[in-house]
Amino acid sequence: xxxxxxxxxxxxxxxxxxxxxxxxxxxxxxxxxxxxxxxxxxxxxxxxxxxxxxxxxxxxxxxxxxxxxxxxxxxxxxxxxxxxxxxxxxxxxxxxxxxxxxxxxxxxxxxxxxxxxxxxxxxxxxxxxx
Numbered sequence: 001x002x003x004x005x006x007x008x009x010x011x012x013x014x015x016x017x018x019x020x021x022x023x024x025x026x027x028x029x030x031x032x033x034x035x036x037x038x039x040x041x042x043x044x045x046x047x048x049x050x051x052x053x054x055x056x057x058x059x060x061x062x063x064x065x066x067x068x069x070x071x072x073x074x075x076x077x078x079x080x081x082x083x084x085x086x087x088x089x090x091x092x093x094x095x096x097x098x099x100x101x102x103x104x105x106x107x108x109x110x111x112x113x114x115x116x117x118x119x120x121x122x123x124x125x126x127x128x129x130x
Contacts, residue, residue, distance in 0.1 A: 036078045046092075047090070047092065
């Protein structure tokens with residue numbers, strides 16, 4: 001599984017009851033304020049090729065800002081929704097034996113190369129210390 005995919009229910013949120021807004025909830029407001037909330041949405045598609053299922057969901061991030069209003073009559077709440085023009089596709093597919101062997105050989109080769117570089121680095125330090 002892709003973790004806990006809950007058919008999109010995790011995309012709902014209450015922006016007045018989150019950690020993001022915790023600072024704003026408990027401040028005294030003696031002057032009029034302008035509030036800005038920035039919401040960014042990214043669509044996701046989860047493809048499971050083993051069970052032939054597909055889930056669609058969104059991830060989001062929420063930020064806020066506030067500033068003093070210039071006149072006492074000017075109050076405001078601005079919500080800026082930024083919808084990402086890209087879609088993340090996360091797929092779970094069966095892997096062929098050839099791909100598995102190529103990945104295994106590349107991992108083993110990388111370990112040998114890093115070991116050789118580390119060995120030459122240590123030998124050069126030992127030779128300089130002599």
